[in-house]
Amino acid sequence: RLRVESDALAIDGAAPTVTGAPGPTSNHVNAVADHAPPTTIALAAGNDVGATVKAWIDLARKDPALSEYFQQVDQAIGMIGGWDGVLGWMGDTGIVIDKHGNTVQGGIVSIPADAAGAKQLLTSLRSFVQLAGPNSGITVTDETYNGQTITVVDLGDLRSLAGMAGGLSGSSMQAAPSGIPDVSVKIAFVANDQVVAIGSSPDFVKAVLDAGAGSSLADDARFQDLLKRVDTKH
Secondary structure (H helix, E strand, O other): OEEEOOOOEEEOOOOOOOOOOOOOOOOOEOOHHHHOOOOEEEEEEEOOHHHHHHHHHHHHHOOHHHHHHHHHHHHHHHOOOHHHHHHOOEEEEEEEEEEEOOEEEEEEEEEEOOHHHHHHHHHHHHHHHHHHHHHHOOEEEEEEEOOEEEEEEEEEEHHHHHHHHHHHHOOOOOOOOOOOOOOEEEEEEEEOOOOEEEEOOHHHHHHHHHHHHOOOHHHOHHHHHHHHHHOOEO
16 A cells, blocks of 8 residues: 655555564564664664574475585585574664765664674684685774774775686686776674674774764654654564
């Protein structure tokens, strides 16, 4: 159902409940907006994302056609704690797109159901990247911001990554494609007891930390008005 209100376009939808289907089974206030920067321009968030994704994986695992695929994936995932280690720490989670000055940045913001598990996973991934770094041109550095340690993984320039991807796929892509901008690609992340942020830049992660400690999207009057129309608990 779609209707035009005085100041909004409202869309309502309904779907049947399927007993045993993956997904949250109760309503609560999603906390991702409390850590999204006030300059956020897009937010897509869900409740209990880790448990939901794991339930979908368990459902897919029952398909005989995917058995061989899961054997390979499970072996790789097992190196970093298995599916529970990769997904079990995730609570309410969302994709946040933020406008920072004249640039757009974004990433994943998650409210950890298991903060210790989140820190352990990111520490393990950091160690793997450091081991591979000397041979791949990838560097890992840490910086402190308001008492929090932000890890920055510098993957090098986009043009070289594209050439590397072409080589791995067996395509004829040249080592440094001229049509791709020569920009640096970085991934930054931080994990504490309140939030886990994995973003496209250290500035995005800092903005998430600032939002959690101060003004956030959840404090925005326009955003609050939107939530009131659909109920804050969903």
